[in-house]
Amino acid sequence: MAPPCPAFFWTEQQCAGGPGSPLISGIPLEKLAELLQYLFSGLTNGAIYALIGIGFSIIFNATAIINFAQGEFVMLGALVAIALHSLGLSLPLAFGLAVSAVTLIGLVFERLAIRSAREATAISLIIITVGGGVLIKGLAMLIWGKDAYTLPPFSGQEPLVFAGATILPQSLWIMALTILLVVGLEAFLHFTILGKAMRAASFNPVAARLVGIRVSQMVQFSFALSAALGAAAGVLIAPITLGVYDMGTMLGLKGFCAAVIGGLGSIFGVVLGGLLLGVAEALASGLISSGYRDAVAFLILLLVLFFRPQGLIGRRPSRSS
Amino acid sequence: MVRYQRWLQAGAFYFLVAITGSLLPGTYYVTLLNLIGLHIIIVLGLNLLMGYAGQISLGHAAFFGLGAYTSAILTTTYKVDPVLGLLAGLLLSGLVAVVVGIPALKLKGYYLAMATLGFGIIVAIAFQQMDWLTGGPSGFMGIPPFRLLGWSFKTPTTGFFFVWTVVGLILFLSLNIVDSRIGRALRAIHDSETAALAMGVDAQRLKLLIFVVSALYASLAGSLLAHTTNFIAPSSFGFMFSIKLVTMVVVGGMASIWGSLLGAAVLTILPELLAVFHDLEVVIFGLILMVVMIFLPRGLVRGLLDLWEFRQRKQQGR
Amino acid sequence: MDPPALLTLKDVGISFGGLQAVKQVSFQVQEGQIKALIGPNGAGKTTLFNLITGMLTPDQGEILFHRQAIQGLPPFQIAARGISRTFQIVQLFGHMTVVENVMVGRHIRTRAGLLAAALRLPWSRREEAAIRAQSLEWLAFVGLQARADDYAANLPLGHQRLLEIARALATDPKLLLLDEPAAGLDMTETERLKDLIFAIREKEISVLLVEHDMSLTMEVADEIVVLDHGELLAEGPPREIQRHPAVIAAYLGRDWEK
Numbered sequence: 102m103a104p105p106c107p108a109f110f111w112t113e114q115q116c117a118g119g120p121g122s123p124l125i126s127g128i129p130l131e132k133l134a135e136l137l138q139y140l141f142s143g144l145t146n147g148a149i150y151a152l153i154g155i156g157f158s159i160i161f162n163a164t165a166i167i168n169f170a171q172g173e174f175v176m177l178g179a180l181v182a183i184a185l186h187s188l189g190l191s192l193p194l195a196f197g198l199a200v201s202a203v204t205l206i207g208l209v210f211e212r213l214a215i216r217s218a219r220e221a222t223a224i225s226l227i228i229i230t231v232g233g234g235v236l237i238k239g240l241a242m243l244i245w246g247k248d249a250y251t252l253p254p255f256s257g258q259e260p261l262v263f264a265g266a267t268i269l270p271q272s273l274w275i276m277a278l279t280i281l282l283v284v285g286l287e288a289f290l291h292f293t294i295l296g297k298a299m300r301a302a303s304f305n306p307v308a309a310r311l312v313g314i315r316v317s318q319m320v321q322f323s324f325a326l327s328a329a330l331g332a333a334a335g336v337l338i339a340p341i342t343l344g345v346y347d348m349g350t351m352l353g354l355k356g357f358c359a360a361v362i363g364g365l366g367s368i369f370g371v372v373l374g375g376l377l378l379g380v381a382e383a384l385a386s387g388l389i390s391s392g393y394r395d396a397v398a399f400l401i402l403l404l405v406l407f408f409r410p411q412g413l414i415g416r417r418p419s420r421s422s
Numbered sequence: 423m424v425r426y427q428r429w430l431q432a433g434a435f436y437f438l439v440a441i442t443g444s445l446l447p448g449t450y451y452v453t454l455l456n457l458i459g460l461h462i463i464i465v466l467g468l469n470l471l472m473g474y475a476g477q478i479s480l481g482h483a484a485f486f487g488l489g490a491y492t493s494a495i496l497t498t499t500y501k502v503d504p505v506l507g508l509l510a511g512l513l514l515s516g517l518v519a520v521v522v523g524i525p526a527l528k529l530k531g532y533y534l535a536m537a538t539l540g541f542g543i544i545v546a547i548a549f550q551q552m553d554w555l556t557g558g559p560s561g562f563m564g565i566p567p568f569r570l571l572g573w574s575f576k577t578p579t580t581g582f583f584f585v586w587t588v589v590g591l592i593l594f595l596s597l598n599i600v601d602s603r604i605g606r607a608l609r610a611i612h613d614s615e616t617a618a619l620a621m622g623v624d625a626q627r628l629k630l631l632i633f634v635v636s637a638l639y640a641s642l643a644g645s646l647l648a649h650t651t652n653f654i655a656p657s658s659f660g661f662m663f664s665i666k667l668v669t670m671v672v673v674g675g676m677a678s679i680w681g682s683l684l685g686a687a688v689l690t691i692l693p694e695l696l697a698v699f700h701d702l703e704v705v706i707f708g709l710i711l712m713v714v715m716i717f718l719p720r721g722l723v724r725g726l727l728d729l730w731e732f733r734q735r736k737q738q739g740r
Numbered sequence: 741m742d743p744p745a746l747l748t749l750k751d752v753g754i755s756f757g758g759l760q761a762v763k764q765v766s767f768q769v770q771e772g773q774i775k776a777l778i779g780p781n782g783a784g785k786t787t788l789f790n791l792i793t794g795m796l797t798p799d800q801g802e803i804l805f806h807r808q809a810i811q812g813l814p815p816f817q818i819a820a821r822g823i824s825r826t827f828q829i830v831q832l833f834g835h836m837t838v839v840e841n842v843m844v845g846r847h848i849r850t851r852a853g854l855l856a857a858a859l860r861l862p863w864s865r866r867e868e869a870a871i872r873a874q875s876l877e878w879l880a881f882v883g884l885q886a887r888a889d890d891y892a893a894n895l896p897l898g899h900q901r902l903l904e905i906a907r908a909l910a911t912d913p914k915l916l917l918l919d920e921p922a923a924g925l926d927m928t929e930t931e932r933l934k935d936l937i938f939a940i941r942e943k944e945i946s947v948l949l950v951e952h953d954m955s956l957t958m959e960v961a962d963e964i965v966v967l968d969h970g971e972l973l974a975e976g977p978p979r980e981i982q983r984h985p986a987v988i989a990a991y992l993g994r995d996w997e998k
């Protein structure tokens with residue numbers, strides 16, 4: 102059996118060798134360090150879930166579509182960055198190019214799959230995006246095979262020790278860049294013409310059209326934006342998890358859980374949902390059993406839907422008569 | 423004549439089953455037809471829920487799995503008779519459907535889809551993780567076949583007769599439900615829940631009722647799977663299978679009982695046909711899903727009819 | 741002695757997010773009465789209908805039907821007690837045929853459950869035949885028997901309104917609420933609607949209607965209740981209401997009053 106591994110994403114060698122492994126239990130200080138360790142890994146994963154979840158929420162708000170292909174954008178981001186880096190490109194350049202490439206793929210996906218399906222019902226849109234996800238995943242398998250690829254961390258391999266718990270520099274990168282992206286996104290949505298137009302188009306498409314906003318362009322833009330966010334999440338997590346063709350599906354579903362838990366309408370809510378989910382998962386897999394770790398996300402999803410369907414932060418949807 | 427229509431239909435159906443069963447060569451086609459039959463049973467129930475009552479479920483693979491695992495565990499580990507195992511599966515699935523359905527069916531549209539999706543994934547994870555009970559990811563082997571009145575349905579061909587007898591029965595029940603006071607009320611809820619409520623239809627109770635019925639269908643199919651293939655693995659009951667079931671309903675046509683047969687058949691055969699493409703199989707499957715949904719969102723039968731009518735009209739216009 | 745009250749509203753009120761949509765409204769509908777509810781747009785008429793039929797629950801007050809409180813009951817139970825309605829914006833089951841729409845109205849008065857239906861038990865088939873027969877009778881009553889097998893969505897608006905009435909009558913109500921039944925009807929159709937409302941009363945069904953067509957309202961109603969801004973402004977026979985100064989003011993604007 103694998104040693105109790107606080108973070109799903111850590112490879113086993115790193116986990117077993119890491120000084121954070123709980124060796125002695127029952128000692129309060131050790132316990133505290135252990136909890137801190139779960140918190141670190143939870144926040145790391147949570148930030149990734151948040152980025153993916155924001156992608157869901159941007160598309161949902163613009164189109165009322167749940168894009169089940171979102172997770173595949175994450176996978177593509179990771180694998181494209183890895184491929185570019187292995188060609189000798191510097192990490193930042195590979196990062197930037199990978200995100201741009203996936204953004205383009207997001208645009209193509211919107212154009213071919215979503216816009217062609219004008220009269221589709223919610224159910225057929227679900228099937229279309231799932232089909233798109235299957236297609237993208239299949240293509241990735243054709244290109245990259247079933248092997249896992251590594252991407253070097255952005256800086257340093259050595260875990261930093263903090264109050265008895267360890268944290269990888271990459272985790273700090275993930276958290277910092279997530280904060281940067283979220284703040285940037287909020288600023289974009291509230292202070293730029295394009296961002297305001299996007300919000301207007303999702304708030305009331307008819308009125309937006311009347312004041313001259315091209316709603317179809319906003320929909321297109323929402324797909325580009327969420328593909329970019331997904332790809333960024335993929336590049337960020339790749340040094341920790343490795344990049345494989347089928348890494349996107351579960352990550353996508355987790356991001357989706359984060360979005361629903363936080364409330365699809367609010368970016369801040371999705372971030373909160375993602376972090377909450379990440380920490381809950383880390384605690385559950387550390388303290389209960391790592392096998393049920395994936396179930397935790399969906400259990401929280403159900404609890405939120407049953408008791409607070411508008412999400413933790415979201416407003417109650419207004420009654421339509 | 424109308425009075426005897428059902429009996430004629432039933433007669434024709436079983437005649438066809440008997441002919442097919444005795445003529446089919448080899449086990450491959452029989453096994454494939456068995457799988458189609460099982461999928462038809464689930465899809466008939468899911469279509470009652472989606473097409474008639476207008477409620478989506480992205481977690482029906484869970485009930486399929488609950489039936490299969492209850493049957494497998496009770497008959498293999500505890501040596502219970504398969505028929506009792508099947509009944510126990512129905513009981514468990516029915517209970518779970520009530521417990522999940524009461525809160526979930528208060529949600530609408532996408533939120534209901536999310537809740538059923540979450541439920542389905544949790545159950546699938548439980549099948550994987552409870553390896554002391556379910557055998558874990560490597561699956562559950564050595565499940566005994568049905569034994570009825572001294573008959574053992576061991577071979578795929580005898581399994582075929584068993585499965586398709588049940589398919590005929592379920593088809594009969596479903597056609598009757600659709601064409602009844604209950605079916606009418608369900609369609610009413612789909613069209614306007616407000617008006618249905620005002621006319622005295624207890625929409626919440628009926629939605630739950632049909633959710634439970636569709637869960638029972640899926641559980642039944644699961645038990646049949648366990649006892650005809652003698653082996654089950656958790657990968658058969660995951661999120662992708664739930665999506666596949668929904669796709670079968672939509673491809674066959676929402677609110678079309680006969681379309682369900684077609685949808686189940688097409689989507690069960692398709693991967694078999696695509697297997698010659700090896701690694702391309704998944705890609706082509708994804709592509710077909712998208713293309714069918716984009717161009718024929720109302721399903722294969724109605725979509726093709728629509729296209730044909732459109733063409734006729736165009737020709738007349740000229 | 742007054743005839744016994746069928747429906748009694750006592751100080752009924754509801755507010756939506758600070759806006760008091762209905763304020764302390766009290767009135768009665770007697771058995772065999774045709775009562776009209778009038779008032780300018782936004783006066784709270786449809787809200788009051790939704791309160792009576794259980795689509796909304798009042799914040800204050802009591803609604804009695806046959807002297808029993810019904811406020812807070814779910815709509816389908818209120819329908820079972822004998823209150824049925826039509827909708828201002830037609831709410832038919834568009835994908836079902838005309839006669840099937842009416843057959844849904846029989847739902848609450850019949851009992852074939854899932855099992856009986858699935859197994860086609862003889863009694864459930866007899867019940868189904870009776871449902872169809874009764875529904876066709878109600879269609880004939882409103883004059884739609886010729887369209888029985890058309891899809892409801894394909895009917896012209898006038899026929900859709902009649903179909904809603906037939907569907908509501910099929911629930912065997914003691915009280916029928918009609919929400920702007922004449923909206924969108926032409927002159928001859930309105931004339932036929934008037935006869936239909938009288939024919940409904942002949943069947944010992946009381947009628948409460950919301951209507952903007954004043955000549956129709958004045959002709960059919962025994963009594964009129966006037967609402968304005970959620971409050972009861974006046975109540976009385978049509979002739980009194982026509983001369984009531986507050987009503988005239990509410991309808992024609994305050995300027996005229998000066």
